[in-house]
Every structure is written in structure tokens, then in C-alpha cells.
Amino acid sequence: MRRLHSASQKRRWCFLTDAGGQPYQKQASVTPKMVTQFSAKSGHFLPSEVEFQAEDELIDIIPNFRLDALYMIKGEFGPFRPQIPTTVPIWLAVLLKKRGKCSIQLPEWMSVDELTSVIGREQEYAAEFQPVHYHYIEISEILFDCALNDIPNSYKVRALVEDLREVRYGKIQDGLKTVDNRQSAAKLNNLSAMEVNMIRPFFTQALAKFYRLGERDVEPQSQASQRPGAAGTGPAPQQRVLRRPR
Amino acid sequence: MGASAIGADYFDLEAILAEEERVPVLFLTSVTGVGRALDPSCDDDDLAEGVKVDLPQWLTKGQLSEKRFVEVRTPKCFNERVKKDIQADPGVVNLRERSAFFYAFGRSLCRILDNNAELADFLLITFRGRYKDLLLQSHFAPDEDVQALKRIMTREEIRIFEAGRQSMQSFTQWRQRKDSIYNMAPILGKKRKR
Numbered sequence: 001m002r003r004l005h006s007a008s009q010k011r012r013w014c015f016l017t018d019a020g021g022q023p024y025q026k027q028a029s030v031t032p033k034m035v036t037q038f039s040a041k042s043g044h045f046l047p048s049e050v051e052f053q054a055e056d057e058l059i060d061i062i063p064n065f066r067l068d069a070l071y072m073i074k075g076e077f078g079p080f081r082p083q084i085p086t087t088v089p090i091w092l093a094v095l096l097k098k099r100g101k102c103s104i105q106l107p108e109w110m111s112v113d114e115l116t117s118v119i120g121r122e123q124e125y126a127a128e129f130q131p132v133h134y135h136y137i138e139i140s141e142i143l144f145d146c147a148l149n150d151i152p153n154s155y156k157v158r159a160l161v162e163d164l165r166e167v168r169y170g171k172i173q174d175g176l177k178t179v180d181n182r183q184s185a186a187k188l189n190n191l192s193a194m195e196v197n198m199i200r201p202f203f204t205q206a207l208a209k210f211y212r213l214g215e216r217d218v219e220p221q222s223q224a225s226q227r228p229g230a231a232g233t234g235p236a237p238q239q240r241v242l243r244r245p246r
Numbered sequence: 247m248g249a250s251a252i253g254a255d256y257f258d259l260e261a262i263l264a265e266e267e268r269v270p271v272l273f274l275t276s277v278t279g280v281g282r283a284l285d286p287s288c289d290d291d292d293l294a295e296g297v298k299v300d301l302p303q304w305l306t307k308g309q310l311s312e313k314r315f316v317e318v319r320t321p322k323c324f325n326e327r328v329k330k331d332i333q334a335d336p337g338v339v340n341l342r343e344r345s346a347f348f349y350a351f352g353r354s355l356c357r358i359l360d361n362n363a364e365l366a367d368f369l370l371i372t373f374r375g376r377y378k379d380l381l382l383q384s385h386f387a388p389d390e391d392v393q394a395l396k397r398i399m400t401r402e403e404i405r406i407f408e409a410g411r412q413s414m415q416s417f418t419q420w421r422q423r424k425d426s427i428y429n430m431a432p433i434l435g436k437k438r439k440r
Contacts, residue, residue: 044413047420141421173385177378198417202384202410206377209406213349213370216363 044200050193054138055091060105062086063096090139094146104147109133110140112153115160122167129168129190137165137194168192172199179210260402264347264354265304271316273297303351307358318358320365323348329368336375340398348400349373376403384410 045053056074062085069078070092077088085105088096096102108114109132121130133139140161148154172195175186186203188196276295281288285299293299301316310316322328323344331339341348352369356362383395384407392411396404 047417051420145423173381176381179377194417198413199410201413202381202406205406205409206380209349209373209402210370210377213353213366213373216361216366 045197047194047197050135050197051138051142054135054193055094055142056089057135057139058087059090059093059107059139060085060087061093061096061102062105063102065101090142094142097147097150104143104150106143106151106157107133107139109136110143110151110157110161112156112160115157115164119160119164119167122164122171126171126174129171129188131190132164132168132192135193136161137192168195176203179207258350260347260350260405261354263401264345264350265302267303267321267345267347267351268300269303269306269321269355269358270319271299271301271306271311272319273299273316275315277315303354303358307354311358318355320359321345321355324352324355324365324368332368332372332375336372337379338398341372341376341400341403342398346401349402380407381410383407385414387411 062083063080064082065080066082067078067080069076074089077092078086080086093102093104097104109118118130118132140157143151144154144158151157168191172188172191175188176199179186273293273295277284277293279291281290281293284301285293285297288297298319301310306316306318311318328339328344345351349369349372352365356366356369359365380399380403383391387395396407399407
């Protein structure tokens with residue numbers, strides 16, 4: 001059994017096969033990105049696809065090798081000097097890490113202090129979401145997977161990220177519960193990519209159903225008055241606040 | 247019936263299937279030549295005036311009801327008893343049993359029954375009452391309960407339910423990182439026979 005970090009890695013693998021060699025830049029910079037970005041089958045992404053997008057976020061590493069700057073579509077990364085911190089995309093950091101070429105520096109928001117205070121605020125303000133990193137679930141998952149020894153108090157951090165996710169998820173559920181025909185919207189600011197992606201299929205379909213059922217056909221007045229008893233009986237029209245604009 | 251009302255459902259598979267649901271109608275005129283086709287219990291070629299027949303819903307809308315050849319009655323699944331059941335507790339009513347396409351059927355019935363606002367509101371209230379259960383169940387229901395839960399849902403609800411369920415499943419699967427592990431194909435593990 002061989003464990004690869006993600007499906008995309010195979011393609012990226014060629015990138016550092018000959019670290020220090022010359023002709024690899026073009027290969028790497030063309031392949032990974034655009035291919036899978038819009039493979040959406042049913043209007044939403046698979047979690048692995050969201051993770052793929054998250055791998056383009058930048059992260060600091062401390063390399064232990066010497067290499068000139070790498071030129072890629074997204075920009076220039078490096079140069080790499082032993083013990084000098086530099087910023088690279090996460091997928092590159094993961095590759096280097098797996099071959100023991102660098103240590104990854106934990107992003108600030110993943111420190112125990114920062115996470116604890118975010119969770120605290122998250123619980124304190126039940127009505128709104130705290131601004132967290134847009135890809136916090138994916139990035140933390142990636143780092144737990146490959147860079148566990150670079151994370152101080154890794155068990156604690158893992159538990160805290162889990163807590164944060166659960167607190168936020170509970171709030172999302174509460175938000176979705178408030179939706180009904182009178183208020184066919186839920187205020188969910190500051191959601192992260194994975195959270196949005198997770199609720200999207202259910203929520204869009206349910207909202208569409210609400211909309212469909214709340215729709216009222218505008219009928220000619222004459223027809224309505226011709227047949228009393230069929231239309232306009234009862235106190236129901238009070239609820240018809242949301243009309244389809246025509 | 248406006249053009250937009252037709253257009254909105256034109257490609258909707260549920261709306262198409264919902265049109266197969268049967269509606270009781272009362273013939274206000276006698277009809278020649280279609281007795282055996284429309285009413286299986288009729289042994290004459292002609293239908294007499296005042297006969298009650300269950301017709302598929304697509305047949306009743308349009309000319310037949312607009313020109314007052316038939317009078318469309320409210321089908322069983324929207325009668326007062328069902329309404330009372332749903333008012334009492336929308337979450338536990340078995341809508342599947344009433345009609346597999348309860349909402350779409352109801353919606354197009356509204357149009358046939360002269361844009362019956364009462365019925366339209368009733369549908370909306372029903373869905374609103376069942377939405378919260380649907381939300382919780384689709385995200386948190388354990389696997390062994392799913393079959394039982396689905397039994398009382400209409401096809402439309404099941405589609406929404408499955409959407410939520412699948413996204414939860416794929417997320418947990420992703421977190422276990424099972425999809426990034428290469429396994430040996432089972433056939434390779436077998437002992438070769440000589």
C-alpha cells in the first residue's frame with residue numbers, strides 16, 4: 001500500500017524528481033491547475049476537489065537544501081537556502097516535506113492560542129461566523145496528514161480544529177433551520193470553502209423547492225371573480241409576501 | 247394557463263412523472279367512442295353524462311377542463327383528512343403513500359383548479375413543516391434508519407435528502423483519507439491454483 005497525498009500529486013510528482021535539474025518548470029506549471037478546476041458534475045465540488053484548490057494557498061517553509069528560484073505560472077518561488085524561510089504553495093511544501101527537504105511552519109491561525117480564541121468568539125456570538133481562513137479545514141487536514149511533527153501540540157491543535165469545525169457546523173445547521181417561505185434566505189457570512197461546498201447540494205435544492213411552492217401564478221382578474229369559492233378563499237393570501245417579480 | 251407556467255416545468259422530470267397521477271373527474275357531457283379507453287369498468291363505447299372517471303392529470307388540463315367537458319374533483323391525497331393529518335404533525339405523515347410526487351402533483355393541480363391559492367398554500371405549509379426534519383435527517387441520520395425515513399418521503403423529498411446525505415458522506419470519506427490510499431486489487435491477492 002502506498003499512500004499518496006492527493007490524486008493530483010502524481011502529476012506534480014515529476015516536478016521535483018530531479019531537484020536541482022533544469023528543465024522541469026514548464027511541465028509542472030502547465031499541468032495541475034486548470035484541468036480539474038471546473039470538473040463540477042452536479043454544480044458542486046467533491047471534497048478532494050476543494051482540497052485541490054486549497055493546495056494553491058501559500059505557506060512558509062524552512063528548506064534544508066539549496067536551489068534557485070522556481071518560475072511558475074502563479075509566480076516566482078524561492079530561492080531556497082538552508083534555514084532561510086521562504087513561501088511556497090502548499091502542494092509544493094507537501095512534496096518537499098515528504099522527501100525530507102524542508103520543515104513547514106505552522107500558519108498563525110493554527111496555533112493553539114489563536115484557535116482557542118476563535119472558538120471562544122464563535123461560541124460567544126451565536127448569530128455570526130468568525131472570519132477564519134477560507135480553506136481552514138483542508139489546510140489543517142493536509143498538514144495533519146504530512147507534517148504532524150512540525151506542529152507543536154499537534155494533538156491539541158487537531159482537537160481544536162475539530163471543535164471549531166463542529167461549532168461552526170452547528171451554527172450552519174441552526175441557520176438553515178430558520179429558512180422557510182417567509183424568509184427564504186439564511187445569513188451565513190464568512191463560511192469556509194468546505195463548509196459551503198458541504199451544504200450546497202441540499203440547500204440549493206431545498207430553496208428551489210421553497211421557491212417553486214411559493215410561486216403564485218398571476219391570473220387575470222376577470223377569471224378569478226367569475227368563480228368565487230375557487231380562488232381567494234380563506235385568510236391564506238396574508239402569507240403571500242414573496243411574489244415572483246414580473 | 248400562462249406560457250411561463252408550462253415553461254418552468256418543461257424539462258423537469260418530476261413534473262412530467264407527476265402528470266401521470268390520476269385525478270377524479272366528473273363528465274359534464276356525454277362522450278362518444280372513448281368509453282373503453284378512459285374507463286376500464288365501462289362496457290360501452292360511449293361515456294354517459296355524469297360518469298366519474300379517474301383520468302391521468304395531463305389529460306384533464308387544457309381543453310377538457312377549460313371548455314367544461316369535465317369537472318375536476320380534488321383527489322384523495324388532498325382531501326380534508328390529509329390536511330388535518332399534516333396540520334397535526336407534518337413530519338410523520340406518509341406522503342409517499344398519498345402521492346409519490348405530492349408537491350409537483352399539487353402544484354399542477356392548482357393550475358387546473360383555477361389557481362387554487364388554498365391548495366398552493368397548503369403545499370407550501372406542508373413542505374415548510376417537513377423541511378426541518380429533512381434537514382436534520384439528511385445530515386445526521388445513521389445509515390440503518392435511512393430506509394425507514396425514506397419510506398414516508400415523496401420522490402422530491404428523497405432527492406433533496408440524498409443530496410444532503412451524499413455531501414456528508416463524501417466529506418467523511420475524504421477526512422478518513424480512504425480515497426488516497428492505493429489498495430491491491432483483490433484478484434491479485436488470490437492464491438494461484440496449480
